[in-house]
Amino acid sequence: MQASIISILLALGLFAVSSNSAAVPEAVPVDSSVVSSxxxxxxxxxxxxxxxxxxxxxxxxxxxxxxxxxxxKGEQEVSRQSLDVAMRFYKPTAEQAGDARALVRFVDPPTERGKSLLSIFDKLWYYEPKLRRPIPISRQQRLVGQVSNGDVVATDFDLSYIATVAATEDCDGRPCYRLELQRRWPHVTYPKISYWVDVETSRPFKAEFLSTGNKVLKRAWYKDYKLALGEYRPHEIYIEDSLKKEQYTRMLYSDVRLEEVPEAYFQKEYLLRLR
Incomplete structure (x- = not known):
């Protein structure tokens, strides 16, 4: 898979939308055990x-x-991509089924235009004009290299993890809760997360994504808070791979707006119309 295709998977979460909360490509029915838990x-x-x-x-x-x-890589920019992302996410409750979908369209560079990506829960399809039909991307492919960053930003902490407050610590001069998270199900990518949240503002500050042996695999910092949709939200997520500290990813968000994209857009057949 091309590096550009892999890096696009990073787009599947703005601030906290999960592609791990279900395992079927349609609206997930209410799971009474999950709701009860x-x-x-x-x-x-x-x-x-x-x-x-x-x-x-x-x-x-x-x-x-x-x-x-x-x-x-260090201070040098290796590559840059511009994307248009539409998302729809509802958590399952006792009254309604859950839904988690994302449609990503490549905007820039010009050579990437016409490519697109569709995520429906944990199912993922990629399309480009030279293909006859969208192709599925396996979970193994999604866990190679930078692709795993997608789960860093897309993980839904509330639904996918059981959390406890471990301590209150300093975060650049401000008090933060440090929460320890344990995954609920084996299919959730990262077994454990340490998560720092500002005590006064509830703004995420930092997260460390750990292995079962408590080894830090990724670190993410939530930065550049700006007003969007009535709330100050992070407009940059800085992601560092603990094994390759000289290489990192900056995810820059802009033009955040409420928009109900038609249901038909979130079907893999629709990707053929985006040429």
């Missing part, structure tokens, strides 16, 4: 903190935004 944690301080932070990272309604991906 989450309900028992309603009074947990950690759940309240994470939910406030999630709403800062992403609005609860369908939305659209422009994304610029900048791959860096």
């Amino acid at each position: 989450v309900a028992t944690e309603e009074s947990s301080p950690a759940v309240a903190i994470i939910r406030r932070a999630d709403r800062i990272r992403a609005p609860a309604e369908p939305f659209r935004y422009a994304l610029t991906l900048v791959e860096m």
Whole structure:
């Protein structure tokens, strides 16, 4: 798979939308065991903190935004891509089924135009004009190299993890909660996460994504908070691979807006019409 195709998978989350919360390519039915499990944690301080932070990272309604991906090595820019991303995400409740979809269109450089990517829960398809039909991208391909960054930004902490408040620590002069997260299900990419959230503002500050042996695999910083849709949200996510510290990714967000994209757009057959 080309590097540009791999890096585009980073676009599948703005601030906190999950592609891991279901395992079928249609609206996920209400899972009473999940709803019940989450309900028992309603009074947990950690759940309240994470939910406030999630709403800062992403609005609860369908939305659209422009994304610029900048791959860096040291101080040198290696590559840059511009993307148009439309997202729709609803968590499953006792009253309604869940839904998690994203449509990504390549905008720049000109050589990439006409390419697109569709995510429906954990299913993913890629299309470019020279192909006869969209092709599926396997979970193995999604976990190669920079592709794993997609789960760094797309993971839904509230639904995918069980959280506890471990401590209150300093974050560049401001008090932050440090939360320890353990994944609920084996298919969630990262087994553990350490997550820092500002005590006063509920803004995410930093996250460390760990292996089962507590080895840090990725670090993410939430930066450049600006007003968008009535909330100050991070407009840059800086992602560092702990094994390749000289290489990092800057994800720059702009033009964030509420927009209900038609249902037909979130079908793989529609990708053929985006030539």
